[in-house]
Amino acid sequence: EAGVVQSPRYKIIEKKQPVAFWCNPISGHNTLYWYRQNLGQGPELLIRYENEEAVDDSQLPKDRFSAERLKGVDSTLKIQPAELGDSAVYLCASSSHRGREYEQFFGPGTRLTVL
C-alpha cells in the first residue's frame, strides 16, 4: 500500500513569492490534514478535510494561506505571499475510521525556506 505522497520535498523561495504544496493521501482515506512544523516544535494543525469539506480551518492564516481538496482526494496548500516566518516543514496526513480506532499516516513533508 502506497503511503501519503507529498511534493515537492524541498522548496526555497524569496519572500512575497507564492508557493504551493501538493498531497496525495492513502487511497480510501476520507480525512486529510495539513500540519505545520516549525523548527524545534511539534506539528500543529492548519486545516482538516472530511472528503472535500474543510471542517477545521481555525488555525489557517486565511489572509495568505488557502487550501483545496477537489473531488475529496488530492489536496493543495498555497501561500501567497510568503513571509520569512512561513519557513517550516508542511506535513500532510490522512486517516480513516476503523471502528473506534484510528491512525494518522504522515507524508515526508515539504521543507519550505523563505529568504
Place this chain on the structure above:
Amino acid sequence: AQSVTQPDIHITVSEGASLELRCNYSYGATPYLFWYVQSPGQGLQLLLKYFSGDTLVQGIKGFEAEFKRSQSSFNLRKPSVHWSDAAEYFCAVGVLSGNTPLVFGKGTRLSVIA
C-alpha cells in the same frame, strides 16, 4: 482543550543502555495517546498507540509505553538503545471522536553515543 508536555528537550544515552522518554498530557476525558518518531528529513512514523485496554502497549522497534491515568503520563521505554534510534520523538494526544487532529508535544531529541 488537550495539551502535551515533553519535559526533556534533549536526551543522550549510551548504546545498549535503557531509555525512558517522558510524556504528560492534559485532557478531561479518556485520551487516545500516540508516540511518533521522526528521523532527520523524514515524516512521522508511528511507534505505538493506546486506545483502551492493557495499559502497557508494545510498539515497533522494541519500544513500549505505559499509560498511567493517575499521573496523566504515557512514557516511552526501550530496554536497550541502538545507534539507529537517534531521532526526534513526539508524544501526541487525540480525542475519542476520532479523525480529529492530534495535539503534539514539542518533542524530545535522542542522541546515542558509543
